Amino acid sequence: MAKQTEGAGVSSSKVLEQLRGKHVLVTGTTGFLGKVVLEKLxxxxxxxxxxxxxxxxxKRHSDARGRFLNExxxxxxFDRLRQENGExxxxxxxxxxxxxxGEVTQPDFGLQPDAFRKLAGDIDAVINSAASVNFREELDKALSINTQCLQNIARLAHQNPTLVVVQVSTCYVNGMNSGQITESVIKPAGEDIPRSPSGFYEIEELIRVLNDIIADVRSRYSGKILQRKLVDLGIREANRYGWSxxxxxxxxxxxxxxxxxxxGRALTILRPSIIESALEEPAPGWIEGVKVAxxxxxxxxxxxVTLFPGKRSGIIDVIPVDLVANSIILAAAEALGEPPRPRIYQCCSGSSNPVSLGDFIDHLxxxxxxxxxxYENLFYRRPVKPFIAVNRSLFDALVSGARIPLSLTRSMMRLVGMLGQGGELKILQNLDTxxxxxxxxxxxxxxDYIFRNDDLLALASRMGEVDKALFPVDARQIDWAVYLRKIHLAGLNRYALKARKAQRPRTSRIRKQAA
Known part of the structure; x- marks a missing residue:
């Protein structure tokens, strides 16, 4: 942990100067990105x-302090912090x-009015990284945590007019738009939604309609069927308006x-692409859980899986989590020191240091x-079959073909390496996966899109060389061969996957059976 100092490096950092003495509220610290932001701060x-x-x-810890200390x-x-200066x-x-x-989805976070007002008055900035990242979440749950709970963030800002808000979103709000995706308000690729002269889209009526449909579904179904209906509803409505x-x-x-x-207030929207393990901080490869890729x-x-729909030439936009955390901190510092206005930044790699899906697969x-x-926790043995990306039409034909008597598709499956020694049942199980x-x-x-991060790189340049070193955000520093092969896979193996249980020798099992 850095010492409090007025040294040359610290005093020339605009980020450290703007954050000196400030109080910051961070949500989502039970999650992957939130933890990295907290550790870096x-x-x-x-x-x-x-x-x-x-x-x-x-259930285990009824109050926030207890849950923080134990979970x-x-x-x-935090291993690095403890090792460098645990005291x-x-x-x-x-x-x-x-x-x-508190609970982000409850009105005023579930706080009493006085407590909510006090919280608003105690803080200078809020970093909201709380979200449901389940791509196929029930629509009511996704609306609650990803959309409607942001009314609480807005109410905080109205209680404290100088409050800086940094909202963590995602580059993939671009939906089904193609081409160069800039750091700007995204136009829906599907059905029209009214747009304000100020640039944002008017969504109140759409949310009302969605909630009415949800209420209707809830009135007609229950249990697992209700859950499935709400998942299907979310996908259908997303597709209708231009999202996957x-x-x-x-x-x-x-x-x-x-x-x-x-x-008219200080709002910064920070959009990361696919967030993966750390490039350098707090430790190379640090990750929590299994992410998208x-x-x-x-x-x-x-x-x-040895076959997957994909475009080998397509840019798969991956960004290490520490670069995202640094982007969030840069954005907060800028907003604290500049006149309030809306800002949008994208933390991504596709435009500055692209890696294609084909290269990603080849490195793996x-x-x-x-x-x-x-990587003993990741690979149980050397994979003997290639990983093949094919276009969607061929993929669908192969998967559908497996549901015909397997004898008709056996030769085709062998061509793409999916016919293993486990027989037809194993093939079908793997196809289901x-x-x-x-x-x-x-x-x-x-x-068929490329995310731009020109404005984020310009922000880093404005902050200066000291902050570029303290809070790097530029994906051009990534060597993809090193990152994917030596950092990311090692991080998955060490941090995300549990060690395999020790296997008893085969001879001991035979002796036990004989006894």
């Missing part, structure tokens, strides 16, 4: 006034880390809600072939 911004965390209680503070994301870290948690027990899934649709709606509610990597490593297969044994992953992620592996 504690470690790299020594003179921050305080960090406030909104955390929901759960968040124990995370390996200072613990002191920070005691003196400048403030936990607020409920997550990106409701995140776009959230952007519009905040742009209208905070018109990792579900496909894991299925390939376990030999469940090369590392699996030459070094699989180094492939089809399931393709349903969720297929849109992201056949991109």
């Amino acid at each position: 504690i470690r790299a911004v020594p003179d921050i006034g305080g960090i406030h965390l909104l955390i929901r209680g759960n 968040i503070a124990t995370s390996s994301v 200072a870290f613990e002191t920070f948690l005691e003196e400048r880390l403030h936990c607020v027990t 899934d409920t997550y990106t649709f409701t995140k776009w709606l959230g952007e519009q809600l905040l742009m209208k509610a905070l018109e 990792d579900a496909i990597i894991l299925a390939y490593a376990r030999e469940k 297969m090369a590392e699996a072939k030459t070094n699989y044994a180094a 492939t089809r399931s992953l393709a349903t969720v992620f297929g849109f992201y592996t056949a991109p």
Whole structure:
């Protein structure tokens, strides 16, 4: 943890100067990105006034402080802080880390009016990274956490007119638009939605209609059927207006809600692309859980998927989580020091340092072939079949063909490496896995868009060389071969996957059976 100092490096940092003495509310710290933002603020911004965390209680820990200490503070994301200066870290948690027990989807976070007003008055900025990133979430849940709960953020700002709001969104609010996607308000690619002269889209009537449809579905179904109907409803409505899934649709709606509610105030929307493991901080490869690309990597490593719909020449926009956290902190510092206005930044790699889906796959297969044994939690053995990306039409034909008597498609399956020693049942099980992953992620592996981050890079330049070093955001520093093969796979193996249970020797099992 950095020491509080007035040294030359610190004093010439615009970010550290703007955040000195400031109090920042961070939501979503039970999640992957939120933890990295929190860790970086504690470690790299020594003179921050305080960090406030909104955390929901759960069955094990009814209050925010208890849940933080037992479920968040124990995370390996803080290993570096503990190793560098554990005493200072613990002191920070005691003196400048403030936990607020609340629920983002409840009116005023579920706080009493006086407590809500006090929270608004105590903070200078809010970083909202809370979200449901389930691409196929039930529509009511996705609307609640990704859209409607942002009314609470707006009410905070209305209680405190100088409050800076940084809303974490996603580059994929671009939906089904193609081409160069700039850091601007996104026009829906589907049915028309009225647009305000101020630039944002008027969504109140659309949300009312969606809630009416949800209420109708709820009145007619229950249990698992209701859940499935609400998932299907979300996908159908997202497709109607130009999005591939409920997550990106409701995140776009959230952007519009905040742009209208905070018109004329300090609002920055920060859109990351596909967030993956850390490039450098807090440790190379640090990750929590299995992310978007990792579900496909894991299925390939376990030999469940060798065929996937995708465009090898398409740019798969991946960005390390530490670059995203740095972008958020840069954006907050800028908004604290500049006149209030709406800003949009995209933290991505596609326009400045692109990696194609084909190169992504080739790096994965090369590392699996030459070094699989180094990743004992990821690869149980050396994969013997290639990972093949094919166009959607061929993929659908192959998957559908497997439901015909398998003897008719056996030769075709052998050509693409999907006929294994486990027989027809294993083939069908693997095809089910492939089809399931393709349903969720297929849109992201056949991109015909490129995200631009010109404005974010310009922000980094305005902040100066010191902040470029302290809070790097430029994807051009990534060597994709090194990152994908040596950093990301190692991070998955170490941080995201559990160690395999020790296997008893085969001979001991035989002896036990004989006895």
